[in-house]
Amino acid sequence: MRKIKLNILGLSYSQTQSGAYALVLSEEDGNRRIPIIIGAVEAQAIAIQLEGLKPPRPLTHDLFLNTALAFHIDVVEVFIHKLEEGIFYAELVCEQDGSKITVDSRTSDAVALALRFECPIYTTEDILDKAGIILDFEEEESEEDENSDAEKEMVGPEDDEDSDYSVYSTEELNTMLDKAVSEEDYEKASEIRDEISRRKKED
Secondary structure: OOEEEEEEEEEEEOOOOOOOEEEEEEEOOOOEEEEEEEOHHHHHHHHHHHHOOOOOOOOHHHHHHHHHHHOOOEEEEEEEEEEEOOEEEEEEEEEEOOEEEEEEEEHHHHHHHHHHHOOOEEEEHHHHHHHOEEOOHHHHHHHHHHOOOOOOOOOOOOOOOOOOOOOOOHHHHHHHHHHHHHOOOHHHHHHHHHHHHHHHHHO
């Protein structure tokens, strides 16, 4: 069975399920995309790692990483191996002292851990055939123009009165970012970091 490598394209609010997010994985050597609906907690765990934010205390996935490393266990691969009734099934391929073992995992947790262990994510041709959305080159360019920061952000509500950070100085934004992280308000921290990143690109 040939494995196909996937990359994390981005996160966005789900248009079909309230309070949920869509995790989009892309075929590395192709134009197919797999949207996976995940919960807010798992989306936050993925977004924090994509943003490079450092929480003051370890979150659940960070705790798993620290525990695994303490016992010399490495997650070397995430494999999304089954799609049944709209649910994706994944497993962690772990290695310890030269021995490998697979551990069942929810796909959202597996992706969050793949980011932390810096390991590849794979799936099968069959799953891509069933769930993959094909984008041609022009559609892909249009999507990238409209969602240029999709790989790094979770888009907040448009009517959030605190979401306009353009009125603050960069120094103030850095102070607000530190405060948001210390208070574990990672969604706000992501928005502030996006504004800081935007200014750096313009400089």
